[in-house]
Amino acid sequence: MHDRKRVLVTGGAGFLGSHLCERLLADGADVLCADNFFTGTKDNIAALIGQPHFELLRHDVTFPLYVEVDEIYNLACPASPVHYQFDPVQTTKTSVHGAINMLGLAKRTRAKIFQASTSEVYGDPEVHPQSEDYRGNVNPIGPRACYDEGKRCAETLFFDYYRQHGLNIRVARIFNTYGPRMQPNDGRVVSNFILQALKGEAITLFGDGAQSRAFCYVDDLIDGFVRLMAAPDDVTGPINLGNPVEFTIRALAEMVIELTGSKSVIETRPLPVDDPVQRCPDIALAHERLDWHPSIALEDGLKKTITYFKGLI
Ligand code: NAD
Ligand code: UDP
Numbered sequence: 001m002h003d004r005k006r007v008l009v010t011g012g013a014g015f016l017g018s019h020l021c022e023r024l025l026a027d028g029a030d031v032l033c034a035d036n037f038f039t040g041t042k043d044n045i046a047a048l049i050g051q052p053h054f055e056l057l058r059h060d061v062t063f064p065l066y067v068e069v070d071e072i073y074n075l076a077c078p079a080s081p082v083h084y085q086f087d088p089v090q091t092t093k094t095s096v097h098g099a100i101n102m103l104g105l106a107k108r109t110r111a112k113i114f115q116a117s118t119s120e121v122y123g124d125p126e127v128h129p130q131s132e133d134y135r136g137n138v139n140p141i142g143p144r145a146c147y148d149e150g151k152r153c154a155e156t157l158f159f160d161y162y163r164q165h166g167l168n169i170r171v172a173r174i175f176n177t178y179g180p181r182m183q184p185n186d187g188r189v190v191s192n193f194i195l196q197a198l199k200g201e202a203i204t205l206f207g208d209g210a211q212s213r214a215f216c217y218v219d220d221l222i223d224g225f226v227r228l229m230a231a232p233d234d235v236t237g238p239i240n241l242g243n244p245v246e247f248t249i250r251a252l253a254e255m256v257i258e259l260t261g262s263k264s265v266i267e268t269r270p271l272p273v274d275d276p277v278q279r280c281p282d283i284a285l286a287h288e289r290l291d292w293h294p295s296i297a298l299e300d301g302l303k304k305t306i307t308y309f310k311g312l313i
Contacts, residue, residue, distance in 0.1 A: 004030040004053065006068065008111075010061050010102060011075035013040030015181045016116070016174075019222050020073060021048055027226070029053070032067060036060040039078045044181050061098035062090075069109055071229060074102045075116040077151075080186035081144065081272070088146035095150030096157070103161045106168075114170040114229055115158050117238060120148045121173060124276045131282035132173070132238050142274045155238060162236060170228045170235070175242025175281045179218030179301060180308035190215065193253055194302070194309045197262035207271030209250030214280045216243035217301030220294035227290040235289050242281035243294040252298075259302055 007024050011017040012033030017040065024031050025048065033045060034057045048054045059065055061076040077094050078084040084091040099115065106113040122130045123138030138148045161167040178190040196203050224241040247255075253266050286292045 002030065004028060005070050006030045006032065007071045007073065008032045008034060008067060008069040009073045009075060010034045010098070011040060011077060011116070013037060013042065013044050013056070014075065015044070015079070015179075015183065016177065016218065016221065017075045018044035018181055019179070019218050020075070020225060021045060021054065023222050023226060025051065025053055031055070032057060032069065034059040034061065034065065035076065039083050039183060039186070061101055062093045064101050065105055067105070069105070069111050072102055072106055072111050072113040073116070073225065073229070074099065074114060077116070079118075080183070080188050081147075082185075082187040084147040085143055088143075091146040092150040095147070095154045099154035099157045103157055103167065107161065107165050112168040112170065112229065113158075114172065114225065115154060117155055117171050117173045118147075118151050119173055119175040119240070119242065119279055119281065120144065121152050121155065122279070123148060124274060125279065128278050129244060129280040129282040130240070132240055132285055139274055144274050168233055169237075170231070171237035171239070172225060172228055173238050173240045174221065175216060175240065175279065176213050177216045177218055177221045177242070179305055182305070184309065184312060189213070189249060189252065190302075190305065191309070193256040194260065194306055195313070197256050197260040197264050198306070198309060198313060200262060200264055202267040203253045203257065203264050205250060205253055205266050205268050206275065208268065209253065209266075210248055211271075211275065212246045212248045212278045212280070213252075214243050214246045215252075215298055215301070216241070216294050217296035217304075220296050224286060224290065224292045227292050231290055239285050239289065240281040240283050241286055241292070242283065244281055244283055245298065246278070246280045247298060255299065255302065259299065260306055
């Protein structure tokens with residue numbers, strides 16, 4: 001018998017996963033973190049290891065997993081372009097085989113299952129901001145396809161298991177998120193700029209910096225995950241989670257320089273292939289169905305993230 005909810009978090013040793021494990025433990029769950037440590041680390045969950053309601057399992061989601069759980073958060077997948085393009089075949093396998101294995105587990109245990117999907121399913125979008133009914137503009141054979149198409153296929157599987165097997169599913173489309181425990185070497189813009197500024201190195205601005213992104217602080221996002229999981233069963237998603245306040249990448253570079261008090265200069269570099277020009281979530285659905293909206297401003301979130309990175313170097 002168990003009196004606590006048993007929750008599996010795949011990719012739980014990663015950036016988002018480690019924050020989610022913390023939140024679930026604080027909410028009184030029994031947390032099983034499964035991770036193959038491809039991009040995640042034990043350091044991310046060091047404070048949790050040894051806690052009585054936390055369990056760590058080295059496991060690759062491309063292989064089946066037999067455990068007894070009430071809820072599954074499927075986060076396992078490298079998220080940054082440098083990492084997901086390192087072994088693109090494995091990235092697709094992680095998304096697709098990983099989804100099949102976790103959906104199979106949910107089917108057997110009748111667990112509620114959450115999928116960490118992504119704004120990348122919209123590709124290089126032709127409409128702004130993107131709402132959930134926009135079907136996307138994805139290049140199926142480009143270098144980002146292993147991730148984008150892998151995540152699209154995972155969504156397909158979630159909805160087929162929902163229709164065919166009556167599974168209780170939750171699909172979140174996550175937009176750019178930042179915060180402590182982002183990986184320093186992941187090439188993402190926030191970690192790159194902060195580290196470059198703290199080390200006094202040149203800030204590498206890709207293209208002219210006019211491309212824009214909207215950045216969500218990790219605590220806001222995790223709150224959205226938990227609300228989505230707790231929502232009524234007809235809230236399957238897909239549902240956008242992200243901060244709708246847009247900044248150009250150049251403006252971000254300038255803000256990081258200011259907040260770190262750095263003397264770094266901005267240097268431009270070529271824009272990567274298929275780099276989206278603009279990306280901004282329409283979060284009306286999350287607002288309406290989850291009563292969720294981000295509350296942490298970029299400047300405040302950056303300050304906390306800068307403090308974290310200062311501790312690393
Ligand atoms: P991350 O790389 O820090 O975490 C991913 C975790 O999954 C790591 O701990 C990694 O070791 C693990 N993993 C990778 N392949 C695995 C496998 N085959 N088996 C088991 N574990 C595996 O990335 P993150 O930013 O925390 O992203 C978590 C999830 O959220 C991912 O699914 C990602 O696609 C999604 N997402 C993140 C963002 C973002 O801005 N951070 C945006 C959109 C979607
Ligand atoms: N970018 C940049 N300099 C860097 C890293 C990224 O100018 O050192 C740009 C990148 O070209 C993109 C934006 O910042 O336009 C966001 O990149 P990131 O990889 O963080 O996220 P994504 O492209 O997946 O939104």
